Amino acid sequence: MKKHNIHLQPLGKTLTVNDQTPLIDVLHEYGIEFPCGGKGTCGKCKVKLVAGEIETTDIHRQKLALLGLGAEWRLACYSTCTSDITLEIDQYNHLILADESEFEYSPQRGFGVAVDLGTTTLVAQLIDLATAKVLAVETMLNPQVKFGADLISRIQACIDGNEHELKRLIRFNIGTMIELLLVKHNVPLHKIAIVGNTAMHHIFSGFDVSPLSQYPFDTPHLHAITFTTSELDWNFEVVGDITFFPSIGSFVGSDILAGIAATGMHKNDTYCALIDLGTNGEIVVGNKNQLICASTAAGPAFEGTNISMGMRATTGAVSSFKLVENKLIANVIGNVSAKGICGSALVDAIALLRKQDLLGIFGEINSGESTIELIKGISLTQKDINEFQLAKAAIAAGLEILCQSLKIQLADIQSIYIAGGFGNYINSSHLVETGMIELPVTKIHKMGNTALIGAKMFLFQDANTIDEIRSKTIHINLESHPNFQDIYVDKMLF
Numbered sequence: 195m196k197k198h199n200i201h202l203q204p205l206g207k208t209l210t211v212n213d214q215t216p217l218i219d220v221l222h223e224y225g226i227e228f229p230c231g232g233k234g235t236c237g238k239c240k241v242k243l244v245a246g247e248i249e250t251t252d253i254h255r256q257k258l259a260l261l262g263l264g265a266e267w268r269l270a271c272y273s274t275c276t277s278d279i280t281l282e283i284d285q286y287n288h289l290i291l292a293d294e295s296e297f298e299y300s301p302q303r304g305f306g307v308a309v310d311l312g313t314t315t316l317v318a319q320l321i322d323l324a325t326a327k328v329l330a331v332e333t334m335l336n337p338q339v340k341f342g343a344d345l346i347s348r349i350q351a352c353i354d355g356n357e358h359e360l361k362r363l364i365r366f367n368i369g370t371m372i373e374l375l376l377v378k379h380n381v382p383l384h385k386i387a388i389v390g391n392t393a394m395h396h397i398f399s400g401f402d403v404s405p406l407s408q409y410p411f412d413t414p415h416l417h418a419i420t421f422t423t424s425e426l427d428w429n430f431e432v433v434g435d436i437t438f439f440p441s442i443g444s445f446v447g448s449d450i451l452a453g454i455a456a457t458g459m460h461k462n463d464t465y466c467a468l469i470d471l472g473t474n475g476e477i478v479v480g481n482k483n484q485l486i487c488a489s490t491a492a493g494p495a496f497e498g499t500n501i502s503m504g505m506r507a508t509t510g511a512v513s514s515f516k517l518v519e520n521k522l523i524a525n526v527i528g529n530v531s532a533k534g535i536c537g538s539a540l541v542d543a544i545a546l547l548r549k550q551d552l553l554g555i556f557g558e559i560n561s562g563e564s565t566i567e568l569i570k571g572i573s574l575t576q577k578d579i580n581e582f583q584l585a586k587a588a589i590a591a592g593l594e595i596l597c598q599s600l601k602i603q604l605a606d607i608q609s610i611y612i613a614g615g616f617g618n619y620i621n622s623s624h625l626v627e628t629g630m631i632e633l634p635v636t637k638i639h640k641m642g643n644t645a646l647i648g649a650k651m652f653l654f655q656d657a658n659t660i661d662e663i664r665s666k667t668i669h670i671n672l673e674s675h676p677n678f679q680d681i682y683v684d685k686m687l688f
C-alpha cells in the first residue's frame with residue numbers, strides 16, 4: 195500500500211500513514227478536537243494546508259465557505275491523506291491538569307497510579323505510597339474526542355456500533371500513559387485507581403451505555419469494577435487491584451465521588467457545595483449527614499464548544515480580561531495574538547460588559563448590535579451571551595434546587611469548592627457578579643482537579659470509606675423537580 199508523510203507544524207513531527215487515511219484518525223493525538231463529531235459544523239478541527247494537496251468534495255467546500263474559511267484551510271473531519279502534505283496545527287498545546295496537592299494518608303509499601311479519566315483530558319500520576327508524593331505525571335487528550343467533544347456524542351457513537359473502538363482507544367491510551375510513567379521510574383506497581391464520569395466508566399468497563407441515553411436513565415452498573423492487566427491488554431505488572439471506582443448516579447460519576455473525598459465535605463458539620471465546571475457541570479451540596487448531587491447542562495459553554503470564538507485554554511486563547519480605564523485588556527495564553535476565548539475569559543467578559551452597562555438585565559446588547567467587540571478581532575455574539583446565560587442559570591438553579599431538597603437556604607452554605615481545570619483560572623468575583631454563584635466571594639475556594647486529588651486519596655483508602663461517602667450521597671434529576679423551570683428561567687437574568 196502507498197504511504198504518505200504528514201508534516202505537522204509547528205510541532206516538527208512527521209507521521210507516515212497509508213494512502214486514503216482519514217485525518218480524523220491520526221490528528222486527534224495532536225490536540226485536534228472534533229466537537230461536532232465530524233459533521234463539519236463547528237470548524238474546530240480546521241487545519242492549514244501549508245504544502246501538498248488535500249482534495250475537497252463539494253460538501254467540504256460548502257462547509258468551509260459556511261465557516262468563512264479560505265482556500266488554505268481544510269476540515270480534518272472531511273479530509274483524507276492522498277499525498278505528502280504539510281499542515282499547520284495550533285491546537286496541540288493542551289492544558290496540563292496535573293496537581294500536587296497534599297492530603298492526610300497512612301503510609302503503605304509500594305507505588306500506585308491515580309488516573310483521572312476525563313471526557314476531554316486524561317491525567318495519570320505515579321505515586322509513592324510511602325510518602326504520597328507524585329513521582330511523575332502524564333497527560334493527554336482523551337482520544338475518543340474524534341467521536342465528539344461531549345458525552346452525548348460518545349454515548350451515541352457507542353450506540354452506533356463503535357463501542358469496541360471507544361473502549362479499545364481509552365484502555366490503550368491509559369495503558370500507554372502508565373507505561374510512560376514507568377519509563378520515567380522503573381518501580382513495581384501495587385495498585386491503580388481510576389475515576390471518571392459514568393459514561394467513561396461504562397465505556398472503559400465495556401458496559402452497555404444505552405441506558406444513559408434514554409429515560410429514565412437508570413443503569414445497573416454504577417458499582418466499582420476491578421480488572422487484571424491481561425483483561426485490559428496492558429503489558430506491565432500490577433501486584434494488587436486495578437479499580438474503576440463506583441459512580442453515584444447515571445450522570446454523576448466517581449470523579450465527583452473523588453471530588454467529595456478531596457474536599458472532605460462528607461465529614462463537615464457545616465454545609466458545603468462542590469461545583470465541577472468540567473465538560474459536564476456537576477454540583478454536590480451537603481454535610482456529614484447527607485449529600486445531594488445532580489448534573490447540569492452547564493459545561494459546553496465553558497469549554498468553548500457553543501461559543502462562536504470559544505476555545506479551550508490552549509495557546510492563543512484569551513484566559514482573562516480586566517478593565518483598565520473602561521477598556522478591556524486581555525491576557526492571552528502563550529503570549530501570541532488572540533484567536534479566541536476560553537471559559538474563564540467568557541465569565542470575565544460578561545461580568546465586565548455588565549459593569550460597563552453594555553449588556554442589559556436580559557443579556558441583550560444595549561447598543562442593539564448583534565455582536566460586541568471585546569478586543570480587536572475578538573467578539574461575542576448575542577447568541578454567545580445567551581449560551582452563557584443558559585450555563586450560568588443551570589449552575590445557579592442547580593444550587594438552589596439542591597438546597598431546597600436539603601431544606602436549607604443558599605446562605606447556609608459556608609464554603610463553595612470550585613473544581614475542574616477551568617475553575618482554576620476563573621475570577622471568583624465574576625462568578626458572583628454574573629449571578630452564577632449568589633453568595634459572598636469569600637465563600638468560594640478554587641480546588642483544582644479534585645477528581646485527581648480524590649483518585650490519589652482512594653489509593654490509600656479501603657472500600658468502607660468509599661462506601662460511606664456513597665451511602666450518604668443521593669443523586670437527583672434537576673429537571674424533574676417541580677420548581678426547576680421557574681427557577682431556571684429566573685436565574686437567566688442578570
Ligand code: FES
Binds near residue numbers: 228232234272
Ligand atoms: S467541523 Fe466539527 S469536527 Fe470537523
